[in-house]
Amino acid sequence: MRLTTHCHPSLPQLAWVAVVDKVNGIVTLRHGAKVEVRDSLWIEGVWDGPFEKGDFGETDCVFGTGGRMTGESVRFVSSASTTDYLYYRTEAERVTVSNSLPLLLTTINDRLDPLQCRTYARACDSIMNGLNDYQREMQTVKGSVRRLMYRNLEVSSDKILETEKRMPPRFHHFEDYRQYLRERYASIVANARDGARTWPLPILSTQSKGYDSTAVNALAAPYGIDRVFTVTQAKSTAHLAHQQTGPLQDDDGSAICDVLGLRYTQLARDVYTRNFDDESLFYTALHLSQDANLLGVKPHVSTVSLLLTGTLGEIWYPRSTSGDRAHVDTDIRRWDLGGHGLSEWRLVVGLIHLPLPYIGARRKADILAMTESPEMNPWRMWTKYDRPIPRRIAEEAGVPRQLFGQSKLGSVVLFCHPAVPYGEGLRRSFFASLVQQHLLSSLEVRLWPLVRWWNTTMQVKTARRFALLHYGERAVSKLLRRPYKFPLLWMKLEGALFCFCVNRTAEQYKKSVIPY
Numbered sequence: 001m002r003l004t005t006h007c008h009p010s011l012p013q014l015a016w017v018a019v020v021d022k023v024n025g026i027v028t029l030r031h032g033a034k035v036e037v038r039d040s041l042w043i044e045g046v047w048d049g050p051f052e053k054g055d056f057g058e059t060d061c062v063f064g065t066g067g068r069m070t071g072e073s074v075r076f077v078s079s080a081s082t083t084d085y086l087y088y089r090t091e092a093e094r095v096t097v098s099n100s101l102p103l104l105l106t107t108i109n110d111r112l113d114p115l116q117c118r119t120y121a122r123a124c125d126s127i128m129n130g131l132n133d134y135q136r137e138m139q140t141v142k143g144s145v146r147r148l149m150y151r152n153l154e155v156s157s158d159k160i161l162e163t164e165k166r167m168p169p170r171f172h173h174f175e176d177y178r179q180y181l182r183e184r185y186a187s188i189v190a191n192a193r194d195g196a197r198t199w200p201l202p203i204l205s206t207q208s209k210g211y212d213s214t215a216v217n218a219l220a221a222p223y224g225i226d227r228v229f230t231v232t233q234a235k236s237t238a239h240l241a242h243q244q245t246g247p248l249q250d251d252d253g254s255a256i257c258d259v260l261g262l263r264y265t266q267l268a269r270d271v272y273t274r275n276f277d278d279e280s281l282f283y284t285a286l287h288l289s290q291d292a293n294l295l296g297v298k299p300h301v302s303t304v305s306l307l308l309t310g311t312l313g314e315i316w317y318p319r320s321t322s323g324d325r326a327h328v329d330t331d332i333r334r335w336d337l338g339g340h341g342l343s344e345w346r347l348v349v350g351l352i353h354l355p356l357p358y359i360g361a362r363r364k365a366d367i368l369a370m371t372e373s374p375e376m377n378p379w380r381m382w383t384k385y386d387r388p389i390p391r392r393i394a395e396e397a398g399v400p401r402q403l404f405g406q407s408k409l410g411s412v413v414l415f416c417h418p419a420v421p422y423g424e425g426l427r428r429s430f431f432a433s434l435v436q437q438h439l440l441s442s443l444e445v446r447l448w449p450l451v452r453w454w455n456t457t458m459q460v461k462t463a464r465r466f467a468l469l470h471y472g473e474r475a476v477s478k479l480l481r482r483p484y485k486f487p488l489l490w491m492k493l494e495g496a497l498f499c500f501c502v503n504r505t506a507e508q509y510k511k512s513v514i515p516y
Contacts, residue, residue, distance in 0.1 A: 073156035121495030130331030207253030212310025215390030289341025311339030311355035
């Protein structure tokens with residue numbers, strides 16, 4: 001097959017879409033300005049090998065997406081995480097693949113179907129089910145597209161095949177695992193800073209008072225981190241993001257950065273209350289995105305960069321905490337979707353997302369056995385919030401025990417169900433589209449403040465707050481002899497904002513790419 005490329009500076013700088021003409025053996029690539037493109041490959045990502053070799057399709061340590069010509073076929077490579085994806089459609093004579101759902105849709109001249117909005121919510125939530133049980137098909141107005149997570153895609157004139165990445169080695173002891181993380185990450189850093197790149201990558205990271213980011217930075221610090229961002233306040237335990245007032249818990253990781261010798265920038269968690277122009281990009285990735293806490297990173301990104309996070313840190317929990325969520329298999333199942341709402345926003349901002357706990361994560365059984373082993377007892381807190389592996393990594397790097405992992409916090413930004421834009425302009429456009437599609441009436445739109453109050457109350461109620469509702473549910477449950485919850489309102493709109501934002505973004509990209 002032969003590769004032809006076209007740079008479109010008006011596209012998101014890391015976005016790309018490739019059309020494979022199976023009859024004539026031509027791959028036509030359209031891409032943003034900062035995608036690394038060579039004669040037979042393209043990549044917006046990093047991996048654990050020399051950049052010049054371009055062998056990112058052979059490893060389980062690749063973060064970002066790309067493609068490589070392999071003789072009579074082309075291999076599309078997805079990130080070795082569950083936070084970024086490939087999307088594709090197959091037709092008789094062509095296959096179209098992209099790292100952006102709206103860019104794929106505008107290229108194939110299609111759109112998501114607002115009448116299918118609840119199926120999109122289920123598709124987003126199914127990411128938590130892991131590599132084998134997530135919902136791949138997404139219905140569109142003209143048919144469907146497929147989401148591909150973690151695996152690669154081989155396309156030739158006579159076949160289209162989703163293929164496995166290699167498995168990481170077995171880990172028998174803590175030192176095996178830590179050494180693997182160190183070696184793989186060291187190779188990734190060398191790749192990120194390789195002089196063969198057109199744009200060598202600065203390395204950015206995040207830091208809180210929790211286990212995950214502390215372990216990540218303890219591992220990464222010896223290899224150099226250019227800037228760390230710490231969101232200084234945690235989310236409220238009693239309020240959702242649209243109603244928070246008063247002081248919040250301290251989640252400032254500055255003291256940990258000082259110990260590790262890292263330069264840091266403190267960020268406000270509530271940047272979205274002052275400027276949320278990028279709101280639609282977060283919901284283009286996920287129907288209930290939680291990741292607006294990282295909005296303040298954007299002004300500090302002057303060139304395409306690598307961003308480290310601790311997403312998937314739950315892999316380090318002991319069985320006593322994870323219980324039936326332990327899922328001792330190779331599927332990389334998630335407890336929540338924090339960190340998964342960045343996939344479209346990062347393409348625009350110019351960030352390659354490396355959630356470091358995914359390295360080696362398919363060996364979950366080994367990691368859990370290691371966590372439960374007696375050798376980890378000195379790093380056990382014997383509390384519900386206990387993760388001996390990241391504690392050992394951090395403490396042996398010199399971080400004092402009392403500085404991190406004392407209580408479960410988190411700075412994610414949570415709004416009520418169903419998702420409705422926080423920004424007034426986007427919300428007005430969203431409601432207008434719902435009325436036009438007969439999903440809501442004009443009268444129902446006016447009831448939004450009441451709907452938001454009720455749904456928020458249902459999500460935050462406890463035995464102490466809104467006790468009447470809490471005990472009312474218990475009383476009904478006893479009468480019915482089964483668990484009962486008062487219903488949330490407007491749940492027919494779950495997924496509607498995702499659909500709206502994807503279609504809106506696709507329309508914006510249409511100026512850059514001519515549909516075939």
